[in-house]
Amino acid sequence: MMLRIRLTQQEADPIGGIAAAPIVPIGSALAVAASIGLTFVHRSEVSSTLAALLGILLVAAAGVVASVSALPSRAPFTAERLWLVVSVAVGAAITEYVSTLGADRPLVGDYGPLVIGILILAVAPFCTWMSLLTAGMLAAAVLAILAVGAAGGRLSGDSLVALVALDTLPVLALSAAAAGYSYAIVGETLAWQREANSAALARDAEMRAGIARSVQQSRVSVLGREVLPFLAGIMTADRITVADADRARELAEALRRALKEGIESTWLDDLAGSIAGVRGVAVRVDDPGGAARDLRADQRSTLTALVSWLSTSGRSSAITASFRARDHEGVVTVSATPAQQAPVRRDLERFVVVARSVGMRADTSVSRDNVLVEFRYDLE
């Protein structure tokens, strides 16, 4: 429950956050269109054209702030950005109120509540449900004051309640929708993660057995296939020949080497081996200190996803992953030589976003003959 309050969809489901990014400019465009349309509808009430224009400009500004803030390259969308968007939009609502000062008919043509509501709804994938709800309520409070101000002394106390309720309806309804969406999608994601994690734990024993079997079949491998029959042969033989003794020496050497390599290598070397074996893309791992071992599980997944993605569909012909430490920072550089379907920066962006969501800072650079992704993470 606490996690639900703290998390946004973008944090819980980074890819969902990327997929949702285009809704922000769409919502912003709708908001601008609404402000222009409604200003036109109540043009007869406009007393200050300048204020009316400024209002529309402020709506556009709020939309631009929201759209830029939600760009995957600027993830994560912080709470301050929500406040900035809502503040500018509320500014637009106030300006619009000023533009019709004195001539305004209540509830007709005021685009403030609608525009603020649409913008809050558009950024729902990037904010916690609590912040969305709070933003909606605070905006509604400002709008209520404006509505009372616009009504002036013309209304009695009772109809004032109705007026305020109806005036703030769009912003309240839309921010309720935004908060509801954020609450539900984060809940869905967390529930899936809990379920997947416990299933993974339950499956672990099974997977271990399967892996133990396949290890027996595979890599105890090339070596076991040589050593065991050799020993079996010696066991049943009469004599040891000179060739046997030589062979034993070779095998002993190979065995020592294999153990040393096994101790020095990490999961990333295994990934490289499996990619090279299955997809024929050479993956070089430059990790003398075994830093890949220190990555957290979710950081490993991110790196695995990136390397796997780069190695498929003819995107790269060779990949290198190198680790180095800089001050208190670990740096993983994944560099790929582009093949016929060279990756473009936009494709890499989602890995950058995912990396950010698992506590790694990331940069990409794409040129004609090199694709570079750099992840930096704190060393403990």
Added chain:
Amino acid sequence: MNLGLPEHLARESMSRALAYAGQCAALVCLAIGMIVAGDAALAAGDAALPGASRDDLAALVLLGVQAILLLLLARHTTVTLTVVYLLAGAAVVFGVTILAMTPDNGVDSTNTTVIALPQLALVLAGGAGTGSLIALAWVVLAYGLAEAAAFLGAAVGGGTWVPNAATAAAFGLLVVVRVFDGVSRRADTRRETGLHRASQQTRELALRHDYELRATARLHDTALSHLVAIAAAGSGPIDERLRSGIRQDLGLIVGRDWAIDHGDTSADHDVRGAPGSSAPARRSPSVQATRTVLPEAIDAAHNAGLAVRLTGDARVLASLGPSRAAALDSAVAQCLVNVARHAGVHEAEVAIGPGHGDVTVVVIDSGLGFDLDAVPDDRIGLRTSIRARIEQEGGTVRIWSSPGVGTTVVLTVPEGGA
């Protein structure tokens, strides 16, 4: 640790979250409608207008009923409840429109916020099922019903029907959101990124690495001392302690059904099956027993021109029932035929040994060998025919092979049998 939603759940989860969002907004609309109606009822009561007060109370009750149905729908989103909600909601719109059209209210057209409230709650509520198309279908149906109910209400109440701007705006917004959801999911970013798969793969890689390391360490610990001893011993007879040490450790590594008790016989025996080869210098009872128990295998080797070096205690084969012995014999024959055909060598070793209730026969050649993972099709059949025979008798077959090193096939069957 898993990141995000997997591909297969994204659709349903998004659908449910969007539906929930719509229901929250719908509830706010109804709540505000009830506040407005309650407020108006109080005002009319204060102003001693019993008719108006009754109308407002009626609107309050209607909106309350719709809100209760909406909560029910949010809890149990079924097709039946969706239909019930849509019909009841349309009835509420109809009722509220008639109430709004009473002359005192000064409402003359259906394009007014009061009528929009139940209409919005109707359009926003969503319905059962997942996916953008179904959701769009419910929205269109709800919008149609909402406007039809307002039209009827206006006709009965004596007002003018004009499409409600707020309801139309909400309808448009919902269509935009649902279409966006459907289109953005089609881009398939999730599957492309493969985050879920990567997380499974990473977990497996780490486990596998751990296991491989342990297995290598185990092989290292058990086999290295023997290899070093063999290398150090140089040519000459094998020390019996080394022999029994190897036997013990091989048992630990590959299980007791592999290469068991070979060394129990005091001497090894040659069975020269190849044409033109000299007769064995010595014959022991075990070899004679073998001749009677593995006739097919020896014949097959003979026919294929393969010299078979037989070791171990062949008497244990007598503990097998005749049909099981025949199956084992056929399987061994098949192994030897394979050696003759594919291994590129002219001799093979067959070692026989008892286990704890099992009989094990090992066929070893030091020929070409092959990559187990890249076995040609014709050999899959043979391997299967060997395996099938043995497994039918409740036994197991293990194969080690490596290109350039040779092949070892271990056939194990339980003692007894038909």
